[in-house]
Amino acid sequence: xxxxxxxxxxxxxxxxxxxxxxxxxxxxxxxxxxxxxxxxxxxxxxxxxxxxxxxxxxxxxxxxxxxxxxxxxxxxxxxxxxxxxxxxxxxxxxxxxxxxxxxxxxxxxxxxxxxxxxxxxxxxxxxxxxxxxxxxxxxxxxxxxxxxxxxxxxxxxxxxxxxxxxxxxxxxxxxxxxxxxxxxxxxxxxxxxxxxxxxxxxxxxxxxxxxxxxxxxxxxxxxxxxxxxxxxxxxxxxxxxxxxxxxxxxxxxxxxxxxxxxxxxxxxxxxxxxxxxxxxxxxxxxxxxxxxxxxxxxxxxxxxxxxxxxxxxxxxxxxxxxxxxxxxxxxxxxxxxxxxxxxxxxxxxxxxxxxxxxxxxxxxxxxxxxxxxxxxxxxxxxxxxxxxxxxxxxxxxxxxxxxxxxxxxxxxxxxxxxxxxxxxxx
Ligand code: AMP
Ligand code: GLY
Numbered sequence: 001x002x003x004x005x006x007x008x009x010x011x012x013x014x015x016x017x018x019x020x021x022x023x024x025x026x027x028x029x030x031x032x033x034x035x036x037x038x039x040x041x042x043x044x045x046x047x048x049x050x051x052x053x054x055x056x057x058x059x060x061x062x063x064x065x066x067x068x069x070x071x072x073x074x075x076x077x078x079x080x081x082x083x084x085x086x087x088x089x090x091x092x093x094x095x096x097x098x099x100x101x102x103x104x105x106x107x108x109x110x111x112x113x114x115x116x117x118x119x120x121x122x123x124x125x126x127x128x129x130x131x132x133x134x135x136x137x138x139x140x141x142x143x144x145x146x147x148x149x150x151x152x153x154x155x156x157x158x159x160x161x162x163x164x165x166x167x168x169x170x171x172x173x174x175x176x177x178x179x180x181x182x183x184x185x186x187x188x189x190x191x192x193x194x195x196x197x198x199x200x201x202x203x204x205x206x207x208x209x210x211x212x213x214x215x216x217x218x219x220x221x222x223x224x225x226x227x228x229x230x231x232x233x234x235x236x237x238x239x240x241x242x243x244x245x246x247x248x249x250x251x252x253x254x255x256x257x258x259x260x261x262x263x264x265x266x267x268x269x270x271x272x273x274x275x276x277x278x279x280x281x282x283x284x285x286x287x288x289x290x291x292x293x294x295x296x297x298x299x300x301x302x303x304x305x306x307x308x309x310x311x312x313x314x315x316x317x318x319x320x321x322x323x324x325x326x327x328x329x330x331x332x333x334x335x336x337x338x339x340x341x342x343x344x345x346x347x348x349x350x351x352x353x354x355x356x357x358x359x360x361x362x363x364x365x366x367x368x369x370x371x372x373x374x375x376x377x378x379x380x381x382x383x384x385x386x387x388x389x390x391x392x393x394x395x396x397x398x399x400x401x402x403x404x405x406x407x408x409x410x411x412x413x414x415x416x417x418x419x420x421x422x423x424x425x426x
Pocket of ligand 2 (some may be wrong): 211225226280286287288290291
């Protein structure tokens with residue numbers, strides 16, 4: 001099969017690495033890709049927002065499957081536009097991508113189909129949102145409705161902070177994404193990420209993970225896209241996975257079908273688990289980044305077979321098998337991240353072959369005059385497997401320490417929560 005992978009981050013490098021291992025693969029292209037992906041795919045400089053150009057490329061290269069990595073092209077209907085020309089796509093339609101593209105859409109779906117989630121209100125009027133915030137009291141969570149590159153959520157500890165977040169949304173801090181605001185109940189518990197591959201009807205459980213959203217050790221400092229992750233997530237016991245399927249995922253699949261927008265692609269549920277019960281925090285309609293990196297390291301099966309089956313509506317015949325080992329990834333970011341970062345600092349020591357059980361995925365790199373340089377905030381994902389999360393962590397940090405990059409930094413405590421559990425007596 002000829003495959004076109006859309007995207008350029010660490011998530012897409014992990015997908016490219018796993019796709020490249022498939023015996024079914026004839027040729028892999030990536031648009032736009034990155035220097036790490038270039039080891040596994042031919043990178044092509046297509047403009048991902050130009051859907052007609054992508055369709056023309058697919059026709060020209062006889063592409064059998066397009067795999068869409070990031071959410072933005074899904075929310076603007078790339079999958080629909082490609083399918084309209086007869087191209088097979090892994091990824092949801094524009095209508096189904098509202099599960100990530102509109103927080104209010106997902107909250108209404110939960111209300112209608114009885115899916116456990118935080119109590120909420122949806123507002124297009126600032127005064128009404130402020131009234132609701134005052135009535136709820138703090139802590140309370142304020143969210144811009146639309147895509148805000150992970151920055152549209154304020155977990156407010158005080159009413160004043162929540163009111164300021166409401167005003168920021170309506171004053172345009174997140175552009176059109178903030179024209180509508182969701183205010184919701186603060187949930188306590190432990191967060192986990194749960195993934196399913198979906199084909200419109202069937203949802204196939206596809207692994208669990210936990211990420212570290214804060215930039216600093218001890219989970220302190222500003223929120224980021226994720227500074228590291230590990231899989232599996234110990235909090236996601238078989239019982240909680242079963243409950244999540246029954247109470248959250250299956251009603252979502254059924255509800256989306258009933259509403260005429262069956263979901264296919266990756267359904268990524270952000271969960272809060274408390275007292276053995278999962279509640280939905282939010283949906284994403286793509287793999288997590290960096291969660292995908294740890295999932296791909298653990299997946300035993302052929303990812304291409306699975307993604308094609310999802311695109312063809314054939315998942316009910318499939319299963320996914322995982323290595324018993326844990327996997328852990330450490331994000332190396334450019335100094336300054338998640339604020340303003342300096343681009344162009346030289347990275348050495350990445351091109352040598354990594355030790356056994358380690359992969360270094362590229363997230364924000366470029367080649368400049370023959371040198372590998374940083375070209376984004378999150379730059380490398382040093383990913384390792386191990387018999388335990390602690391063993392995977394030790395391997396990952398040993399590999400981090402072989403990388404010579406004075407312009408970068410990473411957290412030193414990725415996995416701490418799972419490792420504490422592993423090391424707890426009894
Ligand atoms: P989101 O972008 O929706 O994933 O939100 C970012 C982060 O905010 C989540 O990963 C949670 O840590 C936190 N968060 C979002 N909604 C809630 C909620 N209702 N209660 C507690 N924390 C939340
Ligand atoms: N790491 C969280 C996300 O991909 O949304």
